[in-house]
Amino acid sequence: MEKISAKTAWEQCLEIIKDNISHQKYKSWFDPIEPVKLEDHTLTIQVPSQFWYEWLEEHYYKMLRSTLRKVLGEEGKLEYSVVLEKSDNKADTRSVQLPQQPMPSSNSSNQNIDNYSQGNPEKIENPFVIPGIRKTKVDPNLNSNYVFERFIEGDCNRLARSAAIAIAENPGSNSFNPFFVYGGTGLGKTHLIQSIGNKAKQMFKDDLAVLYISSERFTNEFVQAIRNNRASEFSMFYRQIDALIVDDIQFFSNKEKTQEEFFHIFNALHQDGKQIILSSDRPPREIPDIEERLISRFSWGLSADLQLPEYETRFAILRRKASDNGIDLDDDILEFIAHNFKSNVRDLEGAIIKLLAQASLQHVDEIDLPMAKRVLKDMIQESKTQISIESIQEYVCDYFGIDTNKVREKTRKQEIVEARQIAMYLAKEFTDSSLKTIGLHFGGRDHSTVIHAISTVKERMQTSAKHDRIVNELHQKVEVATL
Numbered sequence: 001m002e003k004i005s006a007k008t009a010w011e012q013c014l015e016i017i018k019d020n021i022s023h024q025k026y027k028s029w030f031d032p033i034e035p036v037k038l039e040d041h042t043l044t045i046q047v048p049s050q051f052w053y054e055w056l057e058e059h060y061y062k063m064l065r066s067t068l069r070k071v072l073g074e075e076g077k078l079e080y081s082v083v084l085e086k087s088d089n090k091a092d093t094r095s096v097q098l099p100q101q102p103m104p105s106s107n108s109s110n111q112n113i114d115n116y117s118q119g120n121p122e123k124i125e126n127p128f129v130i131p132g133i134r135k136t137k138v139d140p141n142l143n144s145n146y147v148f149e150r151f152i153e154g155d156c157n158r159l160a161r162s163a164a165i166a167i168a169e170n171p172g173s174n175s176f177n178p179f180f181v182y183g184g185t186g187l188g189k190t191h192l193i194q195s196i197g198n199k200a201k202q203m204f205k206d207d208l209a210v211l212y213i214s215s216e217r218f219t220n221e222f223v224q225a226i227r228n229n230r231a232s233e234f235s236m237f238y239r240q241i242d243a244l245i246v247d248d249i250q251f252f253s254n255k256e257k258t259q260e261e262f263f264h265i266f267n268a269l270h271q272d273g274k275q276i277i278l279s280s281d282r283p284p285r286e287i288p289d290i291e292e293r294l295i296s297r298f299s300w301g302l303s304a305d306l307q308l309p310e311y312e313t314r315f316a317i318l319r320r321k322a323s324d325n326g327i328d329l330d331d332d333i334l335e336f337i338a339h340n341f342k343s344n345v346r347d348l349e350g351a352i353i354k355l356l357a358q359a360s361l362q363h364v365d366e367i368d369l370p371m372a373k374r375v376l377k378d379m380i381q382e383s384k385t386q387i388s389i390e391s392i393q394e395y396v397c398d399y400f401g402i403d404t405n406k407v408r409e410k411t412r413k414q415e416i417v418e419a420r421q422i423a424m425y426l427a428k429e430f431t432d433s434s435l436k437t438i439g440l441h442f443g444g445r446d447h448s449t450v451i452h453a454i455s456t457v458k459e460r461m462q463t464s465a466k467h468d469r470i471v472n473e474l475h476q477k478v479e480v481a482t483l
């Protein structure tokens with residue numbers, strides 16, 4: 001066993017790899033690789049370029065890791081040797097370890113770190129650094145109201161919430177790194193990710209540098225830093241954070257320079273076992289105009305979504321918000337609000353606040369149901385504005401990446417038919433339009449076609465988990481849009 005050569009070990013790996021991916025991919029990506037050496041359970045393979053290495057790492061990291069373990073045992077490691085693109089076939093001596101440390105940070109940024117770490121930390125200019133303190137102390141920039149104790153648990157957030165608590169107790173050394181939380185607006189992303197910061201800070205105090213920042217602020221400060229020739233200090237500042245929380249990362253979309261900077265910070269922190277926590281209004285893959293290498297990193301750890309809270313959770317949140325404000329409201333009032341505000345938690349909160357404000361303005365001691373109905377009437381009507389069939393068509397087509405006009409025409413292409421049926425189904429759910437009217441919006445089809453479409457969608461939701469998920473996601477998108 002000890003004596004097998006690099007060649008044999010790699011051949012054994014290839015046997016396993018072959019069984020796991022298509023022949024085409026195997027040919028393209030694995031055939032050209034050369035085994036170089038095998039020492040101390042570490043197999044070195046030579047890949048044709050840096051890009052090649054990144055590709056393998058992005059797409060086959062998990063498979064390679066488990067393959068290596070199967071062939072070389074638990075301690076099995078993989079190192080890459082990258083053939084330098086310009087110099088003739090000489091392999092780059094810098095090697096990259098696969099299993100423990102997924103990614104090297106770029107050469108240039110490493111140099112920056114090295115230069116600056118010898119400098120004086122007090123020189124770092126950043127608004128989060130509290131001046132006058134020798135050992136740089138970072139203001140975590142957290143809102144102390146956003147704590148786990150106030151974050152009501154429900155089916156809609158269970159996974160995200162329990163992962164968040166585990167991370168707060170053990171930042172960096174867990175398999176949820178990065179932790180990526182996503183979901184629509186007002187569903188609790190900011191609250192949840194700040195809770196991690198608050199709890200970690202409470203547990204580790206000054207031993208742990210925590211920083212919460214919105215992606216917009218990160219971007220603005222980076223732009224400022226460049227303008228003032230302080231880009232490396234900016235980098236340096238972020239590299240000393242132990243738990244970095246970046247909110248609403250979707251705003252990095254289209255900002256190439258910022259993305260690049262964040263990429264290097266991400267790699268440096270991740271390699272050092274520092275915790276990274278991110279939020280976005282949609283899953284990593286759906287964020288437009290973000291570099292692939294960042295998207296792939298966002299998916300390394302755990303992605304968890306926050307969904308619309310179900311009735312029971314809405315009820316529990318309302319009760320809690322009322323009592324936080326020093327008032328116990330009767331169950332019938334809580335039920336009334338929970339039934340009428342379904343879109344997100346922020347609106348639930350808004351309803352309670354409006355009710356309490358009115359009560360205090362009118363010097364009412366006891367809030368009763370008729371009063372609640374009266375006060376909240378406008379908000380409920382607002383929130384019930386009907387969505388148009390056209391907008392539903394747009395949402396659905398956008399989701400499937402097809403031209404909206406297609407569902408309004410007679411095309412019978414399978415993918416269009418499916419999108420059209422789902423749009424009809426949602427039109428029935430979300431508008432008061434008759435079947436006839438719905439049919440007219442879809443290229444003048446008659447009501448029996450609409451009935452057929454609706455039952456087809458329902459039936460498919462029962463039989464196909466994928467279909468069920470698609471329709472539910474769209475349902476949620478349209479629901480959010482009706483606010």
Ligand code: ADP
Pocket residue numbers: 150151152153157183184185186187188189190191192317345346349
């Ligand atoms: P997002 O960042 O997703 O837009 P926020 O975190 O700002 O949403 O949440 C909106 C409001 O709803 C906040 O005041 C937050 O405290 C509250 N909230 C969200 N989810 C919960 C929850 N599960 N329990 C209690 N309050 C919540």
Ligand code: MG
Pocket residue numbers: 189190191247248
């Ligand atoms: Mg937020």
